[in-house]
Amino acid sequence: MADTTPPATLLHIARAAGVSRSTASNVFSHPSRVRAEVCEKVRAVASSLGYSGPDPRGRLLRAGKIHAIGIIPPGKWGVADSLKNPVFFLQLLGISEVCDEVGASVLIIPDKRGSGGVQTALVDSFIFSRFDQLAEIESARLRRLPYVVMDADPGPDVNSVRVNARAGCHAAVRHLLDLGHRRFGIISFLREFGPPLFHPPGQQRKPDNAGMDIDQEKLRGYADALAGEGISIDDVPMVQAHPWERDAARLILEKAPEATAILTMSAMQGIRVMEEATLRGLLVPRDLSVVGFNDIPEAANSNPPLTTVDGMGTEKGRIAARIVLEHGPVRREVIETKLVVRSSTAQAPS
Amino acid sequence: MADTTPPATLLHIARAAGVSRSTASNVFSHPSRVRAEVCEKVRAVASSLGYSGPDPRGRLLRAGKIHAIGIIPPGKWGVADSLKNPVFFLQLLGISEVCDEVGASVLIIPDKRGSGGVQTALVDSFIFSRFDQLAEIESARLRRLPYVVMDADPGPDVNSVRVNARAGCHAAVRHLLDLGHRRFGIISFLREFGPPLFHPPGQQRKPDNAGMDIDQEKLRGYADALAGEGISIDDVPMVQAHPWERDAARLILEKAPEATAILTMSAMQGIRVMEEATLRGLLVPRDLSVVGFNDIPEAANSNPPLTTVDGMGTEKGRIAARIVLEHGPVRREVIETKLVVRSSTAQAPS
DNA sequence: GAATAAACTTGGATCGATCCAAAATGTGCG
DNA sequence: CGCACATTTTGGATCGATCCAAGTTTATTC
Numbered sequence: 001m002a003d004t005t006p007p008a009t010l011l012h013i014a015r016a017a018g019v020s021r022s023t024a025s026n027v028f029s030h031p032s033r034v035r036a037e038v039c040e041k042v043r044a045v046a047s048s049l050g051y052s053g054p055d056p057r058g059r060l061l062r063a064g065k066i067h068a069i070g071i072i073p074p075g076k077w078g079v080a081d082s083l084k085n086p087v088f089f090l091q092l093l094g095i096s097e098v099c100d101e102v103g104a105s106v107l108i109i110p111d112k113r114g115s116g117g118v119q120t121a122l123v124d125s126f127i128f129s130r131f132d133q134l135a136e137i138e139s140a141r142l143r144r145l146p147y148v149v150m151d152a153d154p155g156p157d158v159n160s161v162r163v164n165a166r167a168g169c170h171a172a173v174r175h176l177l178d179l180g181h182r183r184f185g186i187i188s189f190l191r192e193f194g195p196p197l198f199h200p201p202g203q204q205r206k207p208d209n210a211g212m213d214i215d216q217e218k219l220r221g222y223a224d225a226l227a228g229e230g231i232s233i234d235d236v237p238m239v240q241a242h243p244w245e246r247d248a249a250r251l252i253l254e255k256a257p258e259a260t261a262i263l264t265m266s267a268m269q270g271i272r273v274m275e276e277a278t279l280r281g282l283l284v285p286r287d288l289s290v291v292g293f294n295d296i297p298e299a300a301n302s303n304p305p306l307t308t309v310d311g312m313g314t315e316k317g318r319i320a321a322r323i324v325l326e327h328g329p330v331r332r333e334v335i336e337t338k339l340v341v342r343s344s345t346a347q348a349p350s
Numbered sequence: 351m352a353d354t355t356p357p358a359t360l361l362h363i364a365r366a367a368g369v370s371r372s373t374a375s376n377v378f379s380h381p382s383r384v385r386a387e388v389c390e391k392v393r394a395v396a397s398s399l400g401y402s403g404p405d406p407r408g409r410l411l412r413a414g415k416i417h418a419i420g421i422i423p424p425g426k427w428g429v430a431d432s433l434k435n436p437v438f439f440l441q442l443l444g445i446s447e448v449c450d451e452v453g454a455s456v457l458i459i460p461d462k463r464g465s466g467g468v469q470t471a472l473v474d475s476f477i478f479s480r481f482d483q484l485a486e487i488e489s490a491r492l493r494r495l496p497y498v499v500m501d502a503d504p505g506p507d508v509n510s511v512r513v514n515a516r517a518g519c520h521a522a523v524r525h526l527l528d529l530g531h532r533r534f535g536i537i538s539f540l541r542e543f544g545p546p547l548f549h550p551p552g553q554q555r556k557p558d559n560a561g562m563d564i565d566q567e568k569l570r571g572y573a574d575a576l577a578g579e580g581i582s583i584d585d586v587p588m589v590q591a592h593p594w595e596r597d598a599a600r601l602i603l604e605k606a607p608e609a610t611a612i613l614t615m616s617a618m619q620g621i622r623v624m625e626e627a628t629l630r631g632l633l634v635p636r637d638l639s640v641v642g643f644n645d646i647p648e649a650a651n652s653n654p655p656l657t658t659v660d661g662m663g664t665e666k667g668r669i670a671a672r673i674v675l676e677h678g679p680v681r682r683e684v685i686e687t688k689l690v691v692r693s694s695t696a697q698a699p700s
Numbered sequence: 701g702a703a704t705a706a707a708c709t710t711g712g713a714t715c716g717a718t719c720c721a722a723a724a725t726g727t728g729c730g
Numbered sequence: 731c732g733c734a735c736a737t738t739t740t741g742g743a744t745c746g747a748t749c750c751a752a753g754t755t756t757a758t759t760c
Binding site: 359360361371372375376378379380404405406407408409410411412413 | 745746747748749750
């Protein structure tokens with residue numbers, strides 16, 4: 001399969017056909033400008049020389065447009081890790097849908113080897129799937145390429161799409177309160193409440209909710225709803241864990257043995273809690289209600305199917321893709337969530 | 351976010367720093383060749399002008415290497431469709447793993463708008479996930495880029511990775527025969543046995559198994575195993591359908607009411623058959639055994655979990671990626687399958 | 701201090717194609 | 731036939747960076 005003869009270029013074609021480079025170029029890019037017979041002849045020569053149209057590299061340099069969006073997964077995930085993560089995957093699906101419509105491609109740009117991917121990626125815009133890669137975001141800004149940040153709102157000068165996680169989690173807790181639950185347990189990602197952790201790169205720190213993280217919003221949603229019923233979130237047993245940490249489910253059940261409902265910040269954690277509860281002889285939802293966050297396929301297929309807040313990942317991806325494709329004025333979108341009530345929540349045991 | 355001033359280029363940096371283009375270039379690409387203080391100065395100027403390193407476009411044109419693999423999904427699938435297909439997804443995972451190791455990226459190149467994607471994609475090799483895109487394969491050959499075809503063996507001059515589906519399906523049927531089954535039903539994709547449907551582009555048609563399709567291999571595996579027990583596959587009721595066609599399950603159960611085991615060519619079809627059987631009051635596997643092909647996650651989570659032939663999709667992807675990355679002499683790999691026995695198969699009812 | 705070696709810097713050519721203004725060719729009409 | 735005008739074709743410049751041979755500066759040594 002290795003072919004060592006140098007590949008044909010436009011110049012070769014032009015020479016062989018007895019026309020100029022420009023004309024040969026026009027044959028492929030602007031056929032209307034070239035006389036039909038010349039066009040035909042050049043095409044014939046081209047195919048006899050095994051030339052299959054202009055090399056994308058040269059064309060790219062000239063045109064500048066690549067027709068590809070780069071998506072940066074959170075943290076140190078590789079491409080394979082990212083694909084395996086159902087929440088990321090939903091976003092990717094939304095992005096891909098929009099890209100399919102306009103014929104653009106999607107490139108997953110992992111940050112495994114430290115910074116650098118964003119600096120050299122062949123794309124013409126970026127979607128940051130989380131606001132945790134400040135160096136990479138700064139690179140995108142420096143490259144003057146449009147970008148959008150998901151699940152955070154870094155400020156008025158930065159495109160963003162986020163989900164109203166606060167309202168979603170509020171609704172989830174409200175749902176449980178309405179079912180009579182009063183004793184809860186929480187598995188959270190973060191316990192930070194105070195000032196925002198992040199601020200937009202290259203800018204002054206914003207005083208308000210700049211960089212507010214989606215997981216903080218979730219906690220606030222819980223807190224708001226609980227407060228409405230006179231419960232302080234500070235009195236609710238809480239375990240902090242990474243989204244896939246297996247121990248968290250066990251820990252929260254030990255720490256909150258009285259709880260009739262467990263609030264979790266991801267669907268996987270919700271499912272883990274149900275598994276752990278079952279192991280301990282608890283029947284979900286009769287003895288224990290569980291809610292998650294994000295409506296990944298696993299949530300619908302779990303046993304019992306999980307009540308969860310639909311984080312609208314696919315829609316978020318769609319909007320993010322449209323924002324960078326349009327490349328208009330700054331947009332800061334907020335998507336409303338939906339509470340998906342399934343069978344992991346029920347009336348509180350009396 | 352829109353910045354209208356023209357972006358800085360290497361030339362601007364060089365002028366501003368009082369050095370030549372070449373030196374400025376070396377600062378970024380070969381810092382060792384430049385005196386430390388000059389290096390520092392150029393870097394300072396660069397960052398003050400908002401220059402974040404060499405533009406990948408120019409660099410690419412010069413270097414030629416893109417460090418990306420293009421994968422072409424079957425048929426007319428878009429990117430989103432492809433991602434949603436679990437069999438394709440497994441292959442993609444394997445490819446991504448290998449690409450992560452070497453820092454290459456993966457581009458899904460759909461063929462939605464007819465031919466063209468392969469001609470213009472910015473990649474340096476291609477993986478064809480099926481042998482059904484002859485025009486695209488021809489384009490890859492014309493572009494002189496290495497490529498590999500999955501699930502087919504187009505000939506001695508073409509890289510290929512396929513799975514020994516024949517042996518796998520043979521094993522599946524053997525498993526059922528050992529359980530006492532003698533009356534079968536088949537849901538197939540293709541009923542063609544005769545000469546190969548495809549031949550490698552740009553070459554003479556090969557007489558033997560050139561272009562042998564994986565689905566034909568599956569049928570042959572069934573036929574071989576059945577013949578070993580004196581059963582002709584021509585006497586087995588068969589339904590042909592697309593992989594996701596919902597009706598096939600119903601049809602085969604109507605057409606083969608006596609069958610104690612149903613052979614299907616995909617896990618999804620196997621799951622559909624189990625669903626349909628359940629609807630009709632049959633208990634799987636007590637009344638009916640079912641086998642599928644490809645070990646997608648759904649197969650493990652179905653009810654009951656599906657006995658299926660592991661098509662080694664991820665491994666196939668890994669090998670395909672390595673083949674095009676190494677770009678050595680032609681390789682024609684065959685991977686052995688594994689029969690994954692779960693709970694959808696049992697002793698034949700007496 | 702001059703010869704020699706080493707380190708650093710530079711201009712020009714190059715990658716492959718496209719754009720643009722000017723030149724060549726072809727057409728219509730008085 | 732000659733002039734204005736439309737259609738094709740062309741050479742040169744350009745996109746942004748890298749490579750290479752040659753030139754310049756600095757350091758080393760006798």
